[in-house]
Amino acid sequence: MSDVKPIVREDMLAQLREDVLWDVVVIGGGATGTGIAVDAASRGLKVVLLEAQDFSAGTSSRSTKLIHGGVRYMKNPRDWGLVREALKERRLLIQNAPHLVHSKPFILPCYKKWEREFYTVGLGIYAAMTYGGYGIGRTSSLSREETMSRLPGVKAEGLMGGVQFYDGQFDDARLAVALMRTAHDQGALTLNYMPVTGIEYRGGWIQSVTATDKETGEEFRIRTKMVFNAAGAWVDPIRRMVDPEASTLVQVSRGSHILLDKSFMPGETGMLIPKTRDGRVLFAIPWHEMLLVGTTDVEQREADFDPKVSDEEIDFMIETASGYLDKPITRADVKATFAGLRPLFNPQATGSAGGTAKVSREHAVLPEFGNMITVTGGKWTAYRKMAEHAMTEATLRHLVAPRLCVTKTLPILNDETWDPAALEVEAERSDAADDKVVAYALYCREFEAARTAEDVLFRRLRLGQMNEARTNELLPKVRAAFAGEAQVEKEVAAVVAATEAAEPVEAKAEAAVEAPETVEKVEAAEVVEAVEAVEAEKDGKAEK
Known part of the structure; x- marks a missing residue:
């Protein structure tokens, strides 16, 4: 079991506000996007992953739950190489994510x-x-x-x-969440409900990406050396933020x-x-x-x-x-x-990529607009290979520093705090487990970036795809728990802010005595005066 770390959204947003130059921005938090984020972050690059909805909500949580070579491709011997590659990836994934x-x-x-x-x-x-x-x-x-x-x-x-x-x-949505958490552990910023709303393109080069926090409406200008467009069935709307006349690359x-x-x-x-x-x-x-x-x-x-x-x-x-x-x-x-x-790539419409497109029967890696690489097509089984392919293309084009890929042997995060598979089976059968579901939902909010009740019931648990009636019964309970927690957080923050504003100098000094590393936060003259007052008070109590 890996050490589990909370995912603090406000901390990540604070890093975006610092206006640093990022190595990589990944647009799309499904199988392809989370895979690229893991690959790039594990190479030591500074990565931002942006998802318009919840991670894997668009397509990657809605598969047939198979990691496979593709039995249907056996009809055509020309596709056997593709099958062989997928079967190798299947084995690697079983090794890296046996949970x-x-x-x-x-x-x-x-x-x-x-x-x-x-x-x-x-x-x-x-x-x-x-x-x-x-x-x-x-x-x-x-x-x-x-x-x-x-x-x-x-x-x-x-x-x-x-x-x-x-x-x-496999469990597709939980694998996407595990990949997101793995990328986060590797240092990536992983933000859901952060749709890309604009792309600054100047001099044949993407300068920055604008993303908007759906929860607050705050806009962030994110400067980056390059962009991976991994938005799945929605890659074309992203491309048209750069060029409104861009051709249609995918059909669905x-x-x-x-x-x-x-x-x-x-x-x-x-x-x-x-x-x-x-x-x-x-x-x-x-x-x-x-x-x-x-x-x-x-x-x-x-x-x-x-x-x-x-x-x-x-x-x-x-x-x-x-x-x-x-x-x-x-x-x-x-x-x-x-x-x-399913995003189906159209090889005849390579758009601005022209003859430079790197295309396989299952997926395409398309360099365009100077420093954007669009990755589309493919299937869950090949997500790791697609990410490696995309990163290789970025390296060859000198968009990222040349570093080795480590994802063949990189374990995918395994959080054993809860057993969601057992919990969802229990919850599907009766309402006896409803309190457990609520407790798990609050855990997911802190550690798995769940922002809504739907995020929990459809993707951290799979009840939304298992039993519609039970899901509808649980949705208001999880919403109420989230709303109550948000209210408590708001009230605590208000109390803390008020306390800090009214805190006497003596209290600051006493805290400084107990934790010397915080002394520099208080003005020197105030510290001396306040420490003397605190010590005198302690001496007086001792004499009594």
Whole structure:
């Protein structure tokens, strides 16, 4: 367990007011942005991380909770290099954050002749790509009986067997918060609810970034040597603060999920449905004592901060999953839904980056506007590699000092003060744990930069994605606790200010005697006079 340190927002804002020149400003507090902040800060650079909402609130808390190589990429041998790279990153993440990422068995149930043999070969190649010590489990062909035993709840009618393989499962929002805290421990300023509202661009170079504190309205001009634009689905609005005519680099698609009671699949093994009518795969995964089903792929015109799951998507997931489960799913069984936006990079629109764009099939690192690097696309599994790629590009362009990357072996912060996974399961089942949730919320406010009740219930705990009804019951309780704490803090601050203003010189001197290092804070003549008065008073009491 790392030593846990409080995150004091006012202290960070005070540092911004000092108007120093920062090495790096990172815009966006999701997987990509927090990853870059960790990489840059761990190299000893002065870093500011700015997030318009809460950390990971936009997209990075709304994934299918998988750290994986990408089974669907196995269809095209040209993508196998990409799969291999992701599988290596999967293993590194399990090593660096075992408290948040773990190996998970999956079974692909087979209902057609030769289907089991076909997928055994394909998933066997997938597992073979982990050569060199990156494997996390062995792929095996299963009989009908073995499939039913290991995957309780699977539809028995017509089942011919299955294929078991392994991938990684994680808690996306808690990993983002842990990365933010790791960056903070490395010296970065990590500020949520600090949207970038302006960029000063002069002489072909970004001079500063303006950010506005949503809580107070205070504006901060942040001078910086360079900027990483890691705003995910919102990278284009950031770019247009520099150039209103900048081309559109990303389009967005929506991936949606539903949450069901675990009784539909009561075991610990996930299920992969290999073919859906929209051309994707669908997962049914035990997660936090519930069953997570997803995802879809629907084009979305606008990048909404809080995308909603459509009725058509819910029906599609219910229909598809029901075809593989013994117990039929109805609308009434859906406890919660959530959707996230995928930023899809358009290689044809490299904008001001021109031919200098560094592009992979999964992500793009685009130098533009002199000292901005836009990083877009990608997936959670590759966040560390994307950050390293971005920092390498910044180094080659002499935007940052050349220093070694250490994130391959850098442990991600593990705070064992609370067990949020156990707490959220307890809270999802009944209101008996409500007081614990409130206590944990106050802890998150001090140590995890939670600013609202939603920050706690949707991202420090995952109740917002697990059970809508219980979340709605808890929201007012956490809001009241936050409001009460804020009022107490305000009253204490007022008392302290009033006490300091009225404090007699004698009291200052007595404190100075007990703590000599504070003597210089009091005028010398006052100290001498007051110390003599205090000592005389003490002598008088002793004589009595």
